[in-house]
C-alpha cells in the first residue's frame with residue numbers, strides 16, 4: 006500500500022513537472038489596419054492568439070508607449086482568453102503610429118505590430 010502511494014505520488018510529480026516544462030509560449034496572428042482610414046472614422050484591429058497555453062496577459066502599445074484602456078481616444082476589449090480588440094476612435098493625424106500587441110504567458114511572450122497611416126496625411 007505504501008509503495009502504491011509512493012508510485013502515485015511520484016507519477017503525479019513527474020506529470021506536473023512535464024506539464025510546466027511543456028508550456029508553449031504564445032503566438033499572435035499578425036494584424037493589419039485596413040479599409041478606409043480617414044479623419045473622424047474609427048477603426049479596430051484584433052490581436053488573436055493562435056498557439057500557446059493560457060493564461061495570457063494582453064498589452065497594447067503605440068510607438069512603444071503602453072495604451073491604457075481608460076484613455077478616451079482608445080478602447081481595449083478582451084473578447085475571450087485568446088482575443089483582444091483595440092478600437093481607435095475618431096481618427097486624426099495623432100492616430101498615426103506603430104501599434105503593437107504583446108501577449109505574455111509563463112513560458113514567454115510574442116508581439117505583432119502594424120503601422121497606422123491615415124490617408125491624406127503627409
Ligand SMILES: *[C@@H]1O[C@H](CO)[C@@H](O)[C@H](O)[C@H]1NC(C)=O
Nearest residue numbers: 069103104105116118119120
Ligand atoms: C513597430 O514596433 C515594433 C515593436 O517595438 C518594432 O519591432 C517594429 O520594428 C516597429 N515597426 C516599424 C515600422 O517601425
